[in-house]
Amino acid sequence: EAQVTQNPRYLITVTGKKLTVTCSQNMNHEYMSWYRQDPGLGLRQIYYSMNVEVTDKGDVPEGYKVSRKEKRNFPLILESPSPNQTSLYFCASSFSGPNEQYFGPGTRLTVT
Amino acid sequence: GENVEQHPSTLSVQEGDSAVIKCTYSDSASNYFPWYKQELGKRPQLIIDIRSNVGEKKDQRIAVTLNKTAKHFSLHITETQPEDSAVYFCAAGTSYDKVIFGPGTSLSVIP
Numbered sequence: 001e002a003q004v005t006q007n008p009r010y011l012i013t014v015t016g017k018k019l020t021v022t023c024s025q026n027m028n029h030e031y032m033s034w035y036r037q038d039p040g041l042g043l044r045q046i047y048y049s050m051n052v053e054v055t056d057k058g059d060v061p062e063g064y065k066v067s068r069k070e071k072r073n074f075p076l077i078l079e080s081p082s083p084n085q086t087s088l089y090f091c092a093s094s095f096s097g098p099n100e101q102y103f104g105p106g107t108r109l110t111v112t
Numbered sequence: 113g114e115n116v117e118q119h120p121s122t123l124s125v126q127e128g129d130s131a132v133i134k135c136t137y138s139d140s141a142s143n144y145f146p147w148y149k150q151e152l153g154k155r156p157q158l159i160i161d162i163r164s165n166v167g168e169k170k171d172q173r174i175a176v177t178l179n180k181t182a183k184h185f186s187l188h189i190t191e192t193q194p195e196d197s198a199v200y201f202c203a204a205g206t207s208y209d210k211v212i213f214g215p216g217t218s219l220s221v222i223p
Binding site: 033035040041042043044045048058059090096097098099100101102103104105106 | 116158161203210211213
């Protein structure tokens with residue numbers, strides 16, 4: 001079954017404790033992206049990757065890191081989470097560019 | 113950079129009526145305009161998209177129109193059904209780079 005998976009789905013953590021949210025796709029997609037969703041603000045892009053070892057900043061990259069060592073995986077790293085990073089996070093992938101993106105199920109992160 | 117506005121933020125229609133959601137964008141280089149539907153508690157899903165070389169596209173009860181000169185595009189849903197109730201997001205950008213999403217429209221279809 002073609003899918004994008006994210007782990008964990010829910011996470012409550014404390015300020016400053018490093019965390020990683022994993023994203024994996026089994027569709028051999030080149031393009032992968034991370035978004036955060038906050039009420040009234042839509043989906044804002046954090047980082048995206050056009051292919052392995054190629055990553056670029058989206059609109060709200062501050063406080064986040066990513067890596068793309070393998071085509072199927074695109075982890076999101078928060079080195080020192082802060083309460084303003086409390087949000088719903090979505091990973092997405094597509095064959096090429098942001099065309100017809102397929103979204104993962106989302107990760108709800110709470111930073112206290 | 114690109115900026116996408118979306119109106120209205122909320123929309124209620126009677127079942128069977130039509131719903132129209134409008135978006136404007138700022139970057140004339142944008143050439144790709146997707147629409148996503150997000151049901152409550154679910155992930156966004158692509159419902160239709162249009163590219164800048166096309167003025168209109170239809171898929172059953174859903175249609176999207178694009179006016180490049182005015183930099184706006186719209187989603188039209190005809191014969192609405194309760195299962196159309198969701199948040200709809202428009203987006204604009206380039207097909208090779210990234211898209212910027214609008215803030216969303218919450219559509220309620222009243223049976």
